[in-house]
Amino acid sequence: MSKAKRLLDILLFVSAKKKFTAQEISDEFNISIRTVHRYILDLSDMGLPIYAEQGRNGGYTVLSSRLLPPILFTEDEAVSIFFAFQSLHYYRDLPFNTEIQSASHKLYSSLQEEAKRKVDQLQSYITFWNPKRAIETPLLKDVLEAAIENKNLHIHYESKSGTTTKHIHPIGVYAHDGLWYMPAFDFTKQKILLFRVDRIVSIIESEENKEVFVNLKEWFSSNYENKQPIRLHVLLSREGVRQCKSEPNLEDLVVIKEDGTGYINAIIDKGELNFISPLFYRLGMHAQIVEPKELVDILRQQAKDILSMYPEND
């Protein structure tokens, strides 16, 4: 077996084992101890962060976390990785920030000048825009960890009615529109609620958990079921069609007629009414609501509120 191949095997072996003696490697790979010492010197020269402790109970220790075998990327693949990293730029807090930094640095430094320029220019032409960078989410990592390790948490949470204490089991976290959300089982209310991670003031304590809950994927798909079905019937002008087509929850429901106008006539969940009412408020004349009466009531009530707040006195 060639020296290069053997060095690689040893590299992977020791970076997984972290602490070992020359004798162990000698036995494992059937090479003399003298050669082991020589190999370790080679690995050290190649940049592997490894140090030795002298004396009885001594040995070698590898500092870096487990290494992968060397990977040959093409330049285009490297660019695509930078592109993916760029999509994360607008999140203020991320669970893998330090790793992204170091991976980024390793890749960038092995690019040729020309490719470096290409990567630098990338953000002059393409970017991902998310707002809300200013909101800190310091507990993101802790919450994610609790979810992965299947733990329950007692948290201080800043809700509508002030800061309260909650006993929850996190299902997972997801990012949307620059903010981090956490669906979690609330032990007091005995159901899964949605929390904003940035509104968690502090984690009081965490405890082991034995019960099994749905995972994030299942929770997402369960959200698409209609719990309180209700018929939504709306007539849309051309502009109404155009705007509804850009609305995530409605785009598939819009039926377009030959003249460009259209309508929605579908069953949706009652809980969505509060979510879509601002859209129909904005659309005004461009959307004529036929059903449900509840949606019309919401719009009318809010319109009355506005008019009562700002009476016509000019």
Place this chain on the structure above:
Amino acid sequence: MSKAKRLLDILLFVSAKKKFTAQEISDEFNISIRTVHRYILDLSDMGLPIYAEQGRNGGYTVLSSRLLPPILFTEDEAVSIFFAFQSLHYYRDLPFNTEIQSASHKLYSSLQEEAKRKVDQLQSYITFWNPKRAIETPLLKDVLEAAIENKNLHIHYESKSGTTTKHIHPIGVYAHDGLWYMPAFDFTKQKILLFRVDRIVSIIESEENKEVFVNLKEWFSSNYENKQPIRLHVLLSREGVRQCKSEPNLEDLVVIKEDGTGYINAIIDKGELNFISPLFYRLGMHAQIVEPKELVDILRQQAKDILSMYPEND
């Protein structure tokens, strides 16, 4: 110089040069032609896609695009790259899709079983959620290319008033909320407008361009300048504070008082009024607008429209 190092040098040299003869390598690195043949056999065995053409004018050709020197990633760094790729999952169209696929595959196959499981489980606990996957953006790559290559385009565009033809110079593209946007200089209107890439029906023709326009970064920052400054003064309840804090454009302007209520008193751009009016409509009693009168007028007008559409007859 060790064989491994020399092989690497040759690998990088030939992957950049793509087509070469054994004689060239022999001259470049001062080794015998026989050895060059031996080295190329080695590289080929190592997986480099290289083929030979016999006879006069023959030579070797490397198929893959330019390679980077082998990179040693830690397992955590690899996970962070998968994490970044995951953030792109909810975009239906991406400019680097094939490269992301192949980079992903290279990384994944070099992970150990345990790490593979970790990556697989990642999306059970953390995900990025963007809506609107259903909207196709087939011309994304073409538009991005035109921006990078500094070209002008004639396009068919689906706007409010139907499909029209536009003569533009793309500044760049950016993703927001699952959709791709393109700021571009409109030669007819002589100013930069914002287009939705999915609403570009077709590209009629592209032409070289000599003029210099702002780049995407500059355009973004120029958008923060107030062109028509106007004072926004709003009194907020506790709930009003909470909701405004989640609003990208307002969060920095909110001042919180000791009792938890707050206010906004700042200069904003008049153009933003249409953008923020739905928020204050939604907030209703939780936000008392003091200034500007224009905002109150917008709210009142829309409220009247709603009430006239749905007269109280029950």
Place this chain on the structure above:
DNA sequence: AAAAAACATGACAACTACTGGCATGATTAA
């Protein structure tokens, strides 16, 4: 048809690098 330019492969001797064994030293814990 012959010549030239290229890849392909084998044999062999000269050279270089690697390996194991042995010796010696230093450091640390039992």
Place this chain on the structure above:
DNA sequence: TTAATCATGCCAGTAGTTGTCATGTTTTTT
């Protein structure tokens, strides 16, 4: 003090690499 470690040097035997020469094959040019 002894045992277990790392650290380093030396040397001879072994293994790997290289250059040279020879021989083929394929393709293009003359």
